[in-house]
Amino acid sequence: MxxxxxxxxxxxxxxxxxxxxxxxxxxxxxxxxxxxxxxxxxxxxxxxxxxxxxxxxxxxxxxxxxxxxxxxxxxxxxxxxxxxxxxxxxxxxxxxxxxxxxxxxxxxxxxxxxxxxxxPVYQLLEDQFGFSSQGIDHPKIPYASVLFGDTPEATFQIATRLKSQGFKAAKFGWGPMGQFDEKYDIELVESAREGMGKSAQIMIDAGVAWGSDYKTAYDRAEAFSQYTPTWLEEPLAPEAIEAYGTLSSLNPPIPIAAGEGSATFRMAEDLILNGKVDYVQIDVGRVSGITTAARIRQLAEQQGIQYVNHTFKSHLSLAASLHVFATNEDFNLLEYPADGSELSQKLTTEKLEVGTDGQVRLTEKPGIGVNIDxxxxxxxxxxxxxxxxxxxxxxxxxx
Amino acid sequence: MxxxxxxxxxxxxxxxxxxxxxxxxxxxxxxxxxxxxxxxxxxxxxxxxxxxxxxxxxxxxxxxxxxxxxxxxxxxxxxxxxxxxxxxxxxxxxxxxxxxxxxxxxxxxxxxxxxxxxxPVYQLLEDQFGFSSQGIDHPKIPYASVLFGDTPEATFQIATRLKSQGFKAAKFGWGPMGQFDEKYDIELVESAREGMGKSAQIMIDAGVAWGSDYKTAYDRAEAFSQYTPTWLEEPLAPEAIEAYGTLSSLNPPIPIAAGEGSATFRMAEDLILNGKVDYVQIDVGRVSGITTAARIRQLAEQQGIQYVNHTFKSHLSLAASLHVFATNEDFNLLEYPADGSELSQKLTTEKLEVGTDGQVRLTEKPGIGVNIDxxxxxxxxxxxxxxxxxxxxxxxxxx
The missing domain is CATH 3.30.390.10 (Enolase-like, N-terminal domain)
Structure with missing residues (x-):
């Protein structure tokens, strides 16, 4: 061709x-x-x-x-x-x-x-990158990815709605988080936990709120830990790798996630090796595509940390993201856009639907496997x- | 205002x-x-x-x-x-x-x-960044920044011309370097040295020729060392920080320079702390301007390595670059575009001319100090x- x-x-x-x-x-x-x-x-x-x-x-x-x-x-x-x-x-x-x-x-x-x-692309990646051929019978837990409400009450309402939609995991981010004081930040997290219920996974995305201030990031991680979030995401700026490294050396009581700002392999590698994050979050729409994302998956496997997608676009991006790590059983979480615009909802003629078991699987269709409308x-x-x-x-x- | x-x-x-x-x-x-x-x-x-x-x-x-x-x-x-x-x-x-x-x-x-x-901007930077106030009576040695000729003979001609123009330092880069074999690469360096003469400084810019292959980069550094270049520049890709770190740990017989690809403070910091380069070369036209360049100068001072400008544009860029490090006596080299296009030659109404002592100084004019034509x-x-x-x-x- x-x-x-x-x-x-x-x-x-x-x-x-x-x-x-x-x-x-x-x-x-x-x-x-x-x-x-x-x-x-x-x-x-x-x-x-x-x-x-x-x-x-x-x-x-x-x-x-x-x-x-x-x-x-x-x-x-x-x-x-x-x-x-x-x-x-x-x-x-x-x-x-x-x-x-x-x-x-x-x-x-x-x-x-x-x-x-x-x-399907995941098979091509297995061959090309030598990923262990485990197939794709490793469904992922989709976590709804939403913005915090403007208030703790609004956040509680959002969380309640997600729970009623069947989501067993949800990430709340940006909005008022980090914009006021510690008390308000804690109330936001508390509301998310109460709305989602005790057994759900919740993730907190601080939206680069604290720049290079690892001390505040550590304090928030400690304050949030009573609500047992799966991770605290992007407490610091993408540039602040030294601060991420220091934060990590303080052993915060909840895991740290970051990486959506990675545009190159090195940016992700730097965050993994020097920032010492626990979860690396990669957007195939920013990191020069599936090719570099697959290399970062390899690095995450070598370093023993968890690879997660970052996806805040359509199901074309979601499917492309999932092909990269579908075959790794341990990489069990999938960022799942839950509140997208009409444009993003209608961009593809099919979606990666949540299965009856609450999980998401790729299909065996050739290529990426979703069609543009x-x-x-x-x-x-x-x-x-x-x-x-x-x-x-x-x-x-x-x- | x-x-x-x-x-x-x-x-x-x-x-x-x-x-x-x-x-x-x-x-x-x-x-x-x-x-x-x-x-x-x-x-x-x-x-x-x-x-x-x-x-x-x-x-x-x-x-x-x-x-x-x-x-x-x-x-x-x-x-x-x-x-x-x-x-x-x-x-x-x-x-x-x-x-x-x-x-x-x-x-x-x-x-x-x-x-x-x-x-002048250099004074504003002294106040803003707390640079030690040494004034600007630290003229820089301008090194002509030119491309290798297509052959060793053509390179010799270029070097001879630069010498006759009075340049006591010159950097040769890109072109055929790294595109053929080791013997050819050595002949290029030899020609540059012979044309410039024994007492001149020469720098070799490999133009990211060897990707992440630190072994070849080391071998070339060893092979070139008989011609005593001041540095070997960008033997590796900007992304290849781990390879730069490995190269550095092998103690190559000539210093390593890199950094023109830095678009952010972190990219330069990563190259300095993890790539362990000896010279960091910063382009104010790529790194979000003078503000970030000044922060990188600070870091270079803290880490005890030499800051150098990267400039392959007009004398507006050259002057902006020089304000960043004019006040540091130890940072004594200035990349000086010698072969620019008519456009770049005519863009400013005045230039930073080479003085009768063969060195370049800023003026005390306010601002950047050169005017656009x-x-x-x-x-x-x-x-x-x-x-x-x-x-x-x-x-x-x-x-």
Whole structure:
């Protein structure tokens, strides 16, 4: 097969707010081949900045855009996906946005190769990365990923609703957490626990509230521990690796999770080796796709920590995320977007539904295994046109 | 003062090649205030991708563009520059390109505050960061920064020319280095040494040739050491921090330099603490400007290694770079672009000329201390227009 087209599409809801809700817009990428097979992927990134990475003029040998590097390339199997991953990142060595922007394309390439070989992506990854072949009969516990309510009462209501929907685990994040005082933070956690009930798992996402202040992060971990959360997530800024390391050395009474800010393998490796987190949370839509995410899964296995997805997008991203770690029985948690926008809910024609046992499984469909709904793309499409000196260098492709 | 406008301008040469020559295009940023003072800065980054970071629509509270965060803000002194640096990076937490894109603006803000207070930027930095006040009577040895010739013979010719121009130090990089075999690599270094003469300093820039292969990097360091280069630069990929650490532990016979790929404080910190480089090379046009570069200078001082600028742009970038470390006597080397394009040569109305003693000094002019040539901007301007759903969200500002 040859790659004949690489087309990003910018989709958005009519109204966008400052809420930490990543489903308000998105960038999806369609890759087409000369055999008629097409694949799709999704980035968790600024749509316009990422789209520019597909069409920016060459500046020199280290700033070459994704389309220019990719169109015309041969794609036979997963070896080629890794080769192209190296090539694109090398050609864009000096484009900082490259990892966010390329994520959607890398996912689409895995989708295409899976369709071509009639195999689900998790099997291709087993072969390519030598993951122990345990199959996928390791269903994951989906945790609803929601924002804290604006108050403890509102948080209690959200938690109660999630419990009634059957969720046995839920992560509460951002919103007022860390914005007022310790007492308020504790009340938020208490409300989440009370709403979800004693037997549920709850996770607390502090939304980088305490910067590099590991002391406050430790104090909160101690204060929250009476409510037995599974983890305290991103108490510190993504940059604050030294502070994460110090926090870890203090042995906080609840595990620490982080990693959604990782755009490169090294950022995750740095967080694991030097930040010494207990859970590493990887977004395939930011870390240059499935290829790098799979390498981070390998590292997590070597280091004996737990890999978890970070997903706050559609079920296309959710399925792509799950292929990376479906075959590891110990990696048993799945971030499961529960409150997404209409756009993210309707982006795929099928979903990874929660089973009757309350768990989530991949299917054996080839490729990523979920299909894009073109009606949704048409409904939410932002028509982007970029002109340089009067010449159009980008216009959205025909759907 | 209030910030009233933040305008990026994309400039390019008529023809762009794949040569590793960063002066073929550029992005300069003009910031205007309500008191009529304006400042300028330059990014070493993809112009279009960076420009998109100034105008991309909000996606949520962590993807807010630079203009939206900055226009209308108060700017009284350097405290405000640091406050705004935090704000912009926090508002763009999920825009990977933010550090490259914001660099030009941060430089422009230092330029403005210096003009307002009638003080050169290096003095503002002394006050803000508590650098020991040694003044700037510490001229730097400029090393010409050039690409290897395509052959050892061509490299010898380049070196001979630089020597005749009076350069007592020169860095040779990229081109054929690392692309063929060890013998060829050695011949390139030998030619550089012979052309420059025995008493000159030469630096070898391997242009990330050996990826994460620290063994080959060590072997080359050993093979090159007979020509006594000051350092071997970027033998490995920016990501390969573990490999840098291993290389360092092998005690190579010549010092190792790296860091131009650093877009964040942590990337430089990681390279210093874990990669254990001997020289850290920082580009103010990539690392979110002077503010972060000054913090990295502090770290280099604490760790006892040498800070060096990375500059492959105009003398606006060169002057901005020099303000960061002018006051440290031990940081005595200055990367000095010697072969830049017409665009980069003409971008400023004055240059940091090499003195009669062969060294380079800052002046005591307020701000950055060099002025932009508006004729050059008009001559090389790329008119950028971005439309979303038929509405123009970016059009280049009036000059």
């Amino acid at each position: 040859k790659i004949v087209a690489v087309d990003p599409f910018y989709l958005k809801m009519p109204n966008i707010t400052t809420d930490a809700d990543g489903t308000q817009d998105t960038l999806v990428v369609r890759v087409r081949t000369d055999e008629g097979i097409e694949g799709w992927g999704e980035c968790d990134a600024s749509p316009l900045v990422s789209l520019a990475t597909y069409c920016c003029p060459m500046s020199h040998g280290n700033i070459i855009n994704i389309r220019q590097s990719l169109v015309g390339e041969v794609l036979r199997g997963s070896d080629d996906i890794l080769r192209l991953h190296d090539k694109i990142l090398r050609n864009a060595l000096d484009i900082q946005q490259i990892d966010h922007a390329y994520s959607g394309t890398d996912i689409a390439l895995w989708d295409i190769v899976g369709q071509k070989l009639k195999r 073109l009606h949704t793309i048409r409904e939410f499409l932002v028509s982007v046109k970029i002109e340089l000196n009067g010449t159009t260098i980008f216009d959205h492709a025909v759907l | 209030k910030i009233v406008a933040v305008d990026p301008f994309y400039l390019k040469m008529p023809n762009i090649t794949t040569d590793a020559d960063g002066t073929q295009d550029t992005l300069v940023v003009r910031v205007r205030t309500d008191e009529g003072i304006e400042g300028w800065g330059e990014c070493d980054a993809s112009p279009l991708v960076s420009l998109a970071t100034y105008c991309c629509p909000m996606s949520h509270g962590n993807i807010i563009n630079i203009r939206q965060s900055l226009v209308g803000e108060v700017l009284r002194g350097s405290d405000d520059i640091l406050r705004l640096h935090d704000k912009i990076l926090r508002n763009a937490l999920d825009i990977q390109q933010i550090d490259h894109a914001y660099s030009g603006t941060d430089i422009a803000l230092w330029d403005i505050v210096g003009q307002k207070l009638k003080r 508006l004729h050059t901007i008009r001559e090389f301007l790329v008119s950028v227009k971005i439309e979303l759903n038929g509405t123009t969200i970016f059009d280049h500002a009036v000059l």
